[in-house]
Amino acid sequence: MxxxxxxxxxxxxxxxxxxxxxxxxxxxxxxxxxxxxxxxxxEDRIHFSKVKDIQPNGTYTIRARVMSGQAIRTMRFRRDAIYHLLVQDEAGGLLPCKFFHGGYLEGRLKPGQLLILHGKAEIDKLRPARLEMINPQIELLNIEEMDSTEVGRIVPxxxxxxxxxxxxxxxxxxxxxxxxxxxxxxxxxxxxxxxxxxxxxxxxxxxxxxxxxxxxxxxxxxxxxxxxxxxxxxxxxxxxLSLALDRKATRKENAIAFHVREDKVREALKHILPFKPTAAQKRVLSEIAADLEKPAPMNRLLQGDVGSGKTIIALQAAVIAIENATQAALMAPTEILAVQHFLSARRILSKAGYRVELLISGLKAAEKQAALERIRSGEAQLVIGTHALIEENVEFARLGFVAIDEQHRFGVLQRKRLMDKAASHGHAPHVLVLTATPIPRTLSLTLYGD
Incomplete structure (x- = not known):
């Protein structure tokens, strides 16, 4: 039934x-x-291999009976034993097997028992003229209980x-x-x-x-x-299909569609560049800009070696956000890295009149309070910091773009808390995560679009 x-x-x-x-x-x-x-x-348990036909380094499935078995303990293997097993197939071929850490087999295998052995045939190093199996997988067959799932078929x-x-x-x-x-x-x-x-x-x-x-x-x-x-x-x-449904749900979220093709934005991007961008940087920025134009939130991973120019791409995306009357944030995992990004961003952006703010736990109380006020009022256009950015007392005037460096150092919920700073104003931010050292979890983030 x-x-x-x-x-x-x-x-x-x-x-x-x-x-x-x-x-x-x-x-x-x-x-x-x-x-x-x-x-x-x-395993093919319709046509079993015969001992006489096996060759060195081949993998075989053999049906045979136990002839003898003995666990041998030596000074080297006092805590465990090497179990030596001798089996014989239906054609009379004898095959020795050796099980390291095989003490558990002692008393379990008895002469006359029917076995299925699956393993690799190897030349016995002590007796080069004979073959043996080392640690083959074994399965005991009970003639009385044996059914069609064990022999006479391809067995899973x-x-x-x-x-x-x-x-x-x-x-x-x-x-x-x-x-x-x-x-x-x-x-x-x-x-x-x-x-x-x-x-x-x-x-x-x-x-x-x-x-x-x-x-x-x-x-x-x-x-x-x-x-x-x-x-x-x-x-x-x-x-x-699940990813497609997830993307469909994400597209329903509201994000600020930035104006990217206006002359003032193009000029602003050219003005801040300290060097001529590479072809790869141009291509990546073009893809990011295309996402920023959409009313659905961007969610991109930017991977590149150290020194390949990921930070300048993030700063260009931040300028696009600033030129569209929103704020941008860049979160780094350590204060040292956050300060490095702050100094680089201030050097590149200050000549264009952009206000860059640093927010880390190491600031003095008065400095931190003043920074929080500038962030709240919108005077701070690009805010660079550590986990301090996701503290409850941090309020943005209009956060439109978020960049997260060394993304694998942050959890999903930590990134979400920063994005929620923008959601509190009725829109989701565009998100760019950066990494120079992708790890397995990075692949998971891309697979699940997280």
Whole structure:
């Protein structure tokens, strides 16, 4: 009988309350969540390799019986043991295996037990004439309990979840796919699926977990089977769709559409430049200016090496904001960097008559109070500072543009607090974040448009 995708995972045969608790720690609560837990590897258990056919450096799956096993402890490995295992396949071929830190296998493997071994064949360094497997993955087969999920097919291998091992997950997953209605609702449009030649969603889920025997093992292990490609495409499709919806919502936010093409703005930008810009700087400024003209808030990341001219781009964007009767802010992670930016900006912009203000916690009380008043009144046109910019007592007259240097040093909520300074006046600011040292979180920011 088919189950709803929203059914609790504990209702699946082979799961139960205890294992459901382990799955919950991985964020798996429903049948749909469980079906989304995909194999990381596949083994061909239709055609097992024979010991006599294996070659050095090849990876093989072998079905064999335990002949003997012994844990050996030495002075070097007193705390743990090296477990030496000897197995024999159906053709009589003997294969020695070695398990480092294998003391846990002592007493567990007994002569006559049937095993599946998967691993790389290597030349025994002490006996160059023979091959062995080092730390192969093993799975015990119980003849009485053995079912069609273990042999006679291409078998999915899952990462264990605590004490919920791969074999138990495989059996529970087999029960889960039996509960799946192949006519589950489609995510991809029919026209798109037909054009790409992808199977239905139900077929893709079933055949990713339990492929047909005719499926290419290489394609499966490189995640290139039609079923896997369908699920991969679906994930990217939903991701792109979520971003599109997010952008649509962002475009509904009101931002000040700056006048960029007016002669006074063009002249102001030329006047402050201390050098001739590079082709890359011209291109980047052109893209930023195009965003600043729109009534939707800009949200851009500018990445470049140290000394590549990111700061001058930020200052030019700030001048555009100032020439449109708004204020600009530049937030840096440290006081030293904030002071450096302040001195550079004052040197470049003061000759054009722009008022640059520094706001850091190191200011004297009287100086800080005076700076806060100039920011509140709008006299300060470009405000450069540290986290002090997001303090509650900082109020802008009309903040229209925000630049954040070394963005990875600030959290999402910290950046949002600065942007909220503009939102309090009924509009969202245009935002430019800069970095010379992108980190994985930087990629996340670009992926999620954050």
């Amino acid at each position: 088919a189950m709803s995708l929203s059914s609790e995972v504990r209702m699946i045969k082979g799961v139960g309350p205890q294992r459901a608790g382990l799955l919950a720690e991985r964020g798996i609560f429903t049948l749909e969540d469980f079906l989304s837990y995909l194999p990381f590897r596949y 291998i899952y990462e264990a979840i605590g004490t919920f091992g791969s074999k138990q997950i495989r059996r529970a997953m087999y029960a889960a796919v039996q509960l799946l209605d192949p006519r589950i609702p489609e995510v991809l449009p029919d026209s798109l699926r037909a054009r790409l030649g992808y199977p239905s969603r139900g077929e893709a889920i079933i055949h990713t977990h339990f492929p047909e025997s005719t499926e290419s093992l290489d394609a499966l292990n490189t995640f290139r089977s039609p079923a896997q490609q369908r699920l991969i495409f679906e994930e990217f499709f939903l991701y792109q």
